[in-house]
Amino acid sequence: MTETLLEIDNLNVDYETARGDLKALRDISFDVGRGEIVGIVGESGCGKSTLISSILRLTAPNTRFRQGEIRFKGEDLLRLPERKMRDLRGADISIVFQDPMQTHNPVLSIGRQMVDIQHRSRASKAEKRELASQMLGAVGIPDPEARLDQFPHEFSGGMRQRIAIAMALMSEPDLLIADEPTTALDATLEVQIIERLKELQQKFHCAILFISHHLGVIAELCDRVVVMYAGAVVESGDVREIFHNPKHPYTRRLIECDPGHIKERARVLPTIPGEVPDLAELPDGCVFRERCNQAVHRCASEVPPLELLKGGHYAACWLNRVEVEV
Ligand SMILES: Nc1ncnc2c1ncn2[C@@H]1O[C@H](COP(=O)(O)OP(=O)(O)O)[C@@H](O)[C@H]1O
Ligand SMILES: [Mg+2]
Known part of the structure; x- marks a missing residue:
């Protein structure tokens, strides 16, 4: 059980x-x-x-x-x-919605958002960025390090949903x-x-x-x-x-x-x-x-x-x- x-x-x-x-x-x-x-x-x-x-x-x-x-x-x-x-x-408890645009802030880079949601963590900014990059890799985003600096609208719908899942699992x-x-x-x-x-x-x-x-x-x-x-x-x-x-x-x-x-x-x-x-x-x-x-x-x-x-x-x-x- x-x-x-x-x-x-x-x-x-x-x-x-x-x-x-x-x-x-x-x-x-x-x-x-x-x-x-x-x-x-x-x-x-x-x-x-x-x-x-x-x-x-x-x-x-x-x-x-x-x-x-x-x-x-x-x-x-x-x-x-x-x-x-x-x-x-x-x-x-984390949530992923149908429309990932509901979760992503359009004016902040994905990397910034993924660092921000780690606000409870004591890790350094560089470490947080590294974790964000690893999570993007884990959900199948190619070249995650470079893509951290991109904004939500630069990703396809499927990629945005992967990012939402990465963020939910952080x-x-x-x-x-x-x-x-x-x-x-x-x-x-x-x-x-x-x-x-x-x-x-x-x-x-x-x-x-x-x-x-x-x-x-x-x-x-x-x-x-x-x-x-x-x-x-x-x-x-x-x-x-x-x-x-x-x-x-x-x-x-x-x-x-x-x-x-x-x-x-x-x-x-x-x-x-x-x-x-x-x-x-x-x-x-x-x-x-x-x-x-x-x-x-x-x-x-x-x-x-x-x-x-x-x-x-x-x-x-x-x-x-x-x-x-x-
Ligand atoms: N704030 C609300 N006020 C009144 N009715 C609502 C409200 N939110 C949802 N409903 C109604 O509650 C029912 C269940 O909706 P919902 O939980 O969204 O169903 P589902 O997610 O399965 O489509 C529907 O009849 C919907 O119209
Ligand atoms: Mg519903």
Whole structure:
């Protein structure tokens, strides 16, 4: 058993809006072990970014934490003083966003920025610059020493994302959070970044929480996957188990719609018909019911609980119960 690093425990987060409370996260519970790579997958609007910003406590002003805990090394982050939270961010927990321009300062050279983020270190400026150069090399930037003096706009999108990863790893964090880091890149670059992340993870042994709406990428990189739909976990478990034996219709549809599974070159990617329900006015019963082609009577009135099916595989679907009961 690996030691638990991050424990999300029954987390409920709302956004206060003019239309009432929008239920962005409902009863979210899952763990990330030390050195483990966990993927979170779900369509746009399912609450993935809300989850990440909650962990980092970088939430919008209308965010309301209604219930639950986010324990990091046993300490509830939601109750930590802001000063301690600031110390954690960037030192113990690092983040890479979809758009690296969000992280890079356009008017400072990459080298300057990479030296600046080592402000906690007692090393000399020359040593910091050397470490920055080594990290650029580690993420696969050729001729790193010379490139330190260049500015963000002088790098391609893929290179900028590598730099963002290098910067996130500088502090040797215990947890690296990546929110759709490859979504803006083309498929070839995406594969390169994923390969690089795998190598870096083996080198630095950090845990990674990797968010993507692309299941193929999750399958490549992650040990475990958490499938989110409309603000709730609908399935979670070992990545191979979930792929070969998905137990929630939503997961099955995600797998079918994944580019990696589509043999013929489709002009338009298939998507799951329908939309994520309005989180300010959630329907009764199962949240996926309206889009589910296997829904039974019970799904309309009762919310299926997330149940342990076998060895670490959880799913929230009445169909699994029917199989057992029949
Ligand atoms: N500050 C906010 N106020 C109100 N609603 C928000 C706010 N931020 C996000 N939302 C809504 O919360 C839901 C979850 O969004 P988000 O966490 O960004 O999902 P994802 O990252 O999976 O696309 C969406 O319905 C989104 O429109
Ligand atoms: Mg998002």
